[in-house]
Amino acid sequence: MRFQNKIVLVTGSTRGIGKEIAFAFAKEGATAIIIGRTAEATDRVRDEIIDIGFAAESFACDVTNLANVTEIVNKILDKHKRVDILVNNAGITKDNLLLRMSEDDFQSVIDINLRGVFNCTKIVARAMLKEKAGRIINISSIIGITGNVGQANYAASKAGIIGFTKSVARELASRGITANAVAPGYIQTDMTAQMKSQVQEEILKRIPLGKLGTAQDVAGVCLFLASEQASYITGQTLIVDGGMAI
Numbered sequence: 001m002r003f004q005n006k007i008v009l010v011t012g013s014t015r016g017i018g019k020e021i022a023f024a025f026a027k028e029g030a031t032a033i034i035i036g037r038t039a040e041a042t043d044r045v046r047d048e049i050i051d052i053g054f055a056a057e058s059f060a061c062d063v064t065n066l067a068n069v070t071e072i073v074n075k076i077l078d079k080h081k082r083v084d085i086l087v088n089n090a091g092i093t094k095d096n097l098l099l100r101m102s103e104d105d106f107q108s109v110i111d112i113n114l115r116g117v118f119n120c121t122k123i124v125a126r127a128m129l130k131e132k133a134g135r136i137i138n139i140s141s142i143i144g145i146t147g148n149v150g151q152a153n154y155a156a157s158k159a160g161i162i163g164f165t166k167s168v169a170r171e172l173a174s175r176g177i178t179a180n181a182v183a184p185g186y187i188q189t190d191m192t193a194q195m196k197s198q199v200q201e202e203i204l205k206r207i208p209l210g211k212l213g214t215a216q217d218v219a220g221v222c223l224f225l226a227s228e229q230a231s232y233i234t235g236q237t238l239i240v241d242g243g244m245a246i
């Protein structure tokens with residue numbers, strides 16, 4: 001129970017990697033705050049966590065909307081007085097080749113994946129600064145490091161997260177707050193289930209460990225980065241990709 005009494009806000013925790021991260025923290029004693037766009041989806045995950053005997057709360061919140069983020073974080077602070085750990089995980093893909101990519105598809109991916117990280121970090125960091133403590137974990141992607149055909153929007157947003165994390169780490173370090181990024185490779189979730197099986201087979205050939213990752217693989221790294229063992233690590237990007245980017 002490494003995170004007993006800790007308040008952990010996980011954006012995009014209604015399914016996939018974010019849901020697994022929320023469960024992992026809750027199972028170690030934290031109160032997991034579930035964030036997604038609809039109350040229906042967030043309440044469902046909250047109830048699943050409570051049903052197995054752990055603590056969770058849920059809020060519908062669109063991370064692209066700063067006013068909405070501010071309102072929800074204020075509600076959390078009114079009740080708990082602090083947020084100990086922020087995991088910026090909400091993200092989408094809208095893949096297309098550059099010349100076919102619409103301005104909207106570029107902008108919406110940047111808005112959710114990058115502006116969402118800015119919005120949540122800005123508002124939560126204010127409370128962490130008062131506490132002189134906090135852990136910020138931003139979910140980037142291996143695509144933000146290597147780039148990928150058909151993912152110029154996604155790669156730009158995920159590379160942006162890495163630069164953002166380094167800057168925030170420098171700004172907040174003197175106040176006892178760390179900020180790190182996690183760059184998963186191909187993880188089995190709804191996002192990768194959309195890929196054609198032929199594409200999946202090609203990807204498998206490029207992964208030295210010979211399998212897609214699991215959401216648990218990513219959650220385990222988030223637990224580590226939020227733990228005491230990682231207290232001297234900040235501004236880093238931890239790659240969780242089965243060796244694909246070696």
Ligand code: NAP
Pocket residue numbers: 011012013014015016017018035036037038041061062063064089090091092112116139140141142183184185186187188189190191192
């Ligand atoms: P997913 O299954 O598609 O889940 C995405 C989550 O983001 C959902 O909970 C969704 O909630 C939430 N979300 C989307 N837009 C939102 C918004 N505007 N405001 C609040 N929440 C929003 O995705 P995943 O595969 O678990 O990926 C999670 C993160 O890991 C993403 O940042 C992704 O880029 C990154 N990643 C994934 C992989 C992979 O292989 N899967 C690899 C590298 C990195 P609602 O729809 O309920 O609002």
